[in-house]
Amino acid sequence: MITVMPSARRAEYADQTRRAILEAARSLFTDQGYFATRVEQIAAAARVAPATVYAVGGGKNGLLRTLIESAVTSDENARIFAEIEAATDPERLIAQVVGVSRTKFGQWSALMRQVVAAAPQEPAVRESMEIAHAGLRNGMRLTAERLAALGALRDGVDAAEAADILWLHLCNAAYFIRTDDLGWSLDKSEAWLNAVLPRELLRR
Structure with a gap:
């Protein structure tokens, strides 16, 4: 039997995933610099697959831009x-x-x-x-x-x-x-x- 996650729960999970990725990116960018940070490290810190980081943020450039735009x-x-x-x-x-x-x-x-x-x-x-x-x-x-x-x-x-x-x-x-x-x-x-x-x- 296949269990389908309710749409509200899926949205909540997606939002939590996005926030975890952004927080991981901000922490790593701050601690070790933009160039030294790899997408794989962000994924590991957020406990998601690297493909999810690209899907959510579009890679490092997209994540940095999202961090700043969300603050502005x-x-x-x-x-x-x-x-x-x-x-x-x-x-x-x-x-x-x-x-x-x-x-x-x-x-x-x-x-x-x-x-x-x-x-x-x-x-x-x-x-x-x-x-x-x-x-x-x-x-x-x-x-x-x-x-x-x-x-x-x-x-x-x-x-x-x-x-x-x-x-x-x-x-x-x-x-x-x-x-x-x-x-x-x-x-x-x-x-x-x-x-x-x-x-x-x-x-x-």
Whole structure:
């Protein structure tokens, strides 16, 4: 007798398999680098066949892209963007965005470090990095436009320039300089940003 798995259960199993593969890929990419990671290792860590990894993610390039796209389009990011667009206090908005950028850097810096290292040699990785950057730049743009709408930007600074200033201070590269080159803690970085950005952006 052949037992047929109910469709809801099949969908649940497929989702669990997908999450296991993505978590395995993220862990291996982070621990040993993109190029050193093999699909067979991802399959072993996720306890699936290599063919399943290809079917679910399309190989390493597809898995990395999915990891980054899922973060950029997450419900959490949608909530953050909605809060930015509803903000009424300019200084609190800047502090909120600084806090979010610090949290995101803490969550994703280990993987992004490997992405940055691999991007010059692998166009597909570079595309994934650009997706991550575009998501962050979108948050900076929304913040700058909200500050402009509130009439909070200092004279001579428009929304486009404000977005550039936020990017210069809050992008991953800026965080890597502060944490790696300067040895700053994330606490020190956050305090510095909350002192500098209002001065750079807001009317006195």
